Amino acid sequence: MAERIVVALGGNALGKDPEEQLALVKETAKPIVDLVEKGYEVVIGHGNGPQVGMINLAMEFSSGKGGGTPYMPFPECGAMTQGYIGYHLQQAIQQELAARGIQKHCATVVTQVVVDEKDPGFEHPTKPVGSFYTKEEADKIAAEKGFTFVEDAGRGYRRVVPSPIPTRIVELGVVEQLVAAGDIVITVGGGGIPVAETPAGLKGVAAVIDKDRASALLARDLKADRLIILTAVDRVCINFGKPDQKELAGMSLAEAERYIGEGQFAPGSMLPKVESCIEFVRAAHGGTALITSLSRAAEALEGTTGTVITQ
Numbered sequence: 001m002a003e004r005i006v007v008a009l010g011g012n013a014l015g016k017d018p019e020e021q022l023a024l025v026k027e028t029a030k031p032i033v034d035l036v037e038k039g040y041e042v043v044i045g046h047g048n049g050p051q052v053g054m055i056n057l058a059m060e061f062s063s064g065k066g067g068g069t070p071y072m073p074f075p076e077c078g079a080m081t082q083g084y085i086g087y088h089l090q091q092a093i094q095q096e097l098a099a100r101g102i103q104k105h106c107a108t109v110v111t112q113v114v115v116d117e118k119d120p121g122f123e124h125p126t127k128p129v130g131s132f133y134t135k136e137e138a139d140k141i142a143a144e145k146g147f148t149f150v151e152d153a154g155r156g157y158r159r160v161v162p163s164p165i166p167t168r169i170v171e172l173g174v175v176e177q178l179v180a181a182g183d184i185v186i187t188v189g190g191g192g193i194p195v196a197e198t199p200a201g202l203k204g205v206a207a208v209i210d211k212d213r214a215s216a217l218l219a220r221d222l223k224a225d226r227l228i229i230l231t232a233v234d235r236v237c238i239n240f241g242k243p244d245q246k247e248l249a250g251m252s253l254a255e256a257e258r259y260i261g262e263g264q265f266a267p268g269s270m271l272p273k274v275e276s277c278i279e280f281v282r283a284a285h286g287g288t289a290l291i292t293s294l295s296r297a298a299e300a301l302e303g304t305t306g307t308v309i310t311q
Contacts, residue, residue, distance in 0.1 A: 002039055002040060002041045003039075003040050003041065003225045003226065004040070004041040004043070004179070004222065004223070004224045004225050004226075005035065005040050005041065005042060005043070005224060005225060005226045005227070005228055005301075006043045006044075006045060006215050006218055006219035006222065006224045006226070006227050006228070007032065007035070007042060007043070007044050007045070007215075007228045007230060007297070008044075008045045008046070008047075008211055008212050008215035008227070008228065008229045008230060008276075009028065009044060009045070009046040009047065009211075009230055009294070010046075010047045010211075010230065010231055010232075011046065011047025011048045011049040011050050011051060011085075011190065011211070013028065013230070013232075013294060014028070014046070014047075014050075014051070014085060014088075015050075016050055016054075016131065017054070018084065018088075021051075021085070021088055022088055025088045025089050025091075025092040026092050026095075026096075028089070028092065028294060029089070029092035029093045029095070029096040030096060031294055031295060031296075031297045031298060032044065032093060032096075032184075032297075033093060033096040033097055033100060033102070034297070034298040035297065035298060035301070036097070036102060036104065036184060037100060037102065038298065038301075040301075041179055041182075042184050043175065043179060043184075043185050043187065043218065043219075043222060043224070044089065044184070044185065044186045044187070045186075045187060045188040045189070045191075045211055045214060045215035045218060046085060046089070046186070046189050046190070046211060047190060047191070047211040048078065048081040048082070048085060048189060048190030048191075048208070048211070049127070049128055049129045049130070049158075049190075049208065050129070050130060050131065051081040051084075051085060051190075052074070052077050052078050052080075052081045052129050052130075052190055052208060053129035053130020053131065053158075053159060054130060054131065055072070055077045055080050055081060056072070056074060056077045056129070056130070057130060059071065059072035059077065073204065073206065074161070074204075074206040074207065074208075075193050075194060075195070075204025075205065075206065076204070078189075078190050078192075078193045078194070078208065079110060079193050081189065081190050082108065082110050082111065082189035082190060082193065083108070083110065085189055085190075086108025086110075086186045086189055087108065089106075089108070089186050090106045090107060090108050090186055093106045093184060094106050104182060104183065104184055105182075105183045105184070106183065106184040106185075106186070107178060107183060107184075107185060107186070108185075108186040108187070108189070109171050109174055109175055109178070109185060109186070109187045110171075110189075110193070111169060111170070111171050111175075111187045111188050111189060111192045111193065112169075112170040112171065112192060112193045112195045112202060113166045113167075113168070113169055113170065113188060113191065113192025113193065113194060113195065113209055113214055113217075114166070114167050114168040114169075114170060114195055114196070114197055114202070115164035115165065115166060115167060115194045115195070115196060115205065115207065115209065116164065116165070116167060116196070117196045117205060119162075119164035119165055121162050121163050121164040121165065121207070122162045122164060122207065123162075124162075125148050125160040125161050125162050125163070126150075126160055126162075126163050126267065126268060127160055127161050127162065127163035127207075127208045127210060127268070128150070128152050128158035128159070128160055128268055129158065129159050129160070129161055129208055130158060130159045131158070132152065132155050132156030132157065132158055133149070133156055133157045133158070134156060134157065135151075135157055137157070138157035138158075138159075141159075147159045148160050148161075150268070152268060152269075153266055153268070153269045160268075161206070161207060161208050162206070162207040162208075163207060163208055163209065163210050164194065164205075164207055164209065165213060166191065166192060166194075166209050166210075166213055166214045166217050167217075169187075169188060169192065169214075169217060169218055169221060170195070170202065171187070172218075172221055172222075175187050175218075175222070176222065179222065187218065188209075188211065188214040188215060188217075188218050190208060190209070190211060191208060191209030191210055191211040191213065191214040192209050192214050194206075194207040194208070194209050210272050210276070212229055212272050212273050212275075212276035213272060213275075213276050213279070215227060215229070215276065216276040216277070216279045216280040216289075217279075219280050219287070220279075220280055220283045224287060225287055225288075226287060226288055226289065226290060226301075227276070227277060227280045227281075227287070227288075227289040227290070228289075228290045228291075228292070228297060228300070228301075229273045229276065229277065229289070229290070229291045229292075230292065230293065230294045230297060231270075231273060231291060231292070231293065232293065233292075233293060234247075234292055234293045234296055234300075234305045234306065235247040235248055235249065235291070235292065235305065235306060235307045236248045236251070236265075236270060236273075236274065236291050236307040238259055238262075238264045239264070240264070240266075240270075247307075248307045249306075249307060249308070250307060250308040250309070250310065251274075251307060251308075251309050251310075252309075252310060252311065253278055253281060253282060253309070253310075253311060256274055256277070256278055256309055257278065259274070260274065260275070273291055274291070274309070276289075277289035277290075277291065277309040278309065281309050281310060281311060282311075286311075288308055288309065288310050289308070289309040290306050290307070290308050290309070291306060291307045291309070292305055292306030292307065293305075
């Protein structure tokens with residue numbers, strides 16, 4: 001039986017605008033199809049931080065100019081990113097499959113993910129979205145729009161929005177059917193469209209779910225064998241950026257939690273990735289998690305690079 005893996009792609013790896021993204025996904029598709037060619041069942045989650053921020057800011061700008069453009073709520077902006085990122089990804093994957101003579105389908109599922117409206121994440125926004133700004137630019141936008149900005153891993157200042165914990169993937173049954181049919185599925189885009197359960201049904205809420213946490217939930221519920229979180233580095237490091245920086249080939253759950261307690265992983269960067277891996281491995285009954293770079297995903301699955309998190 002084929003090994004089932006959930007791959008989480010970062011939104012920053014997809015480019016800053018649609019033109020750049022369309023070019024980048026052609027390269028993104030190659031290592032993903034490498035995994036398909038090796039016989040894995042592949043399910044893809046992805047981030048949308050730059051994209052949802054771009055769309056939201058554009059909609060706010062245009063609606064405030066008196067031109068008749070309606071204000072677009074954050075959940076709808078998230079749905080837009082699922083559509084256009086999914087379109088680019090599935091097109092690139094389909095082209096790469098055809099180039100290799102692989103007969104498989106690839107489809108995007110617009111996915112809602114349930115969150116609790118009482119989640120403390122709504123009180124303390126932490127999820128970076130949109131472009132990077134200088135401190136002066138961020139202060140100016142904050143004064144005009146009331147947005148909250150934080151410094152993001154030395155790369156500049158970004159807006160932060162609430163990031164509640166995902167509790168249920170609404171379209172999970174549809175994803176399961178497609179995977180069982182042998183299809184490649186793109187789902188929980190941007191962490192999923194955040195929705196709350198109400199007596200009248202589901203309703204969208206203004207937030208961005210962390211894509212790694214949503215992918216970990218997806219991997220658990222799909223009973224995946226592995227969760228692979230793809231990022232900008234080949235391996236997780238401790239003492240990052242210091243003279244005694246050390247790459248980690250592997251971590252047990254206990255070691256990972258010890259490193260978190262030491263403050264080894266940056267919030268909003270590596271920390272949610274490691275925490276998501278811990279959540280999956282703890283719930284997966286034998287499943288393992290892997291953090292590595294996109295270009296070396298296939299190598300990491302063979303054990304030559306990457307950081308493996310195990311029980």
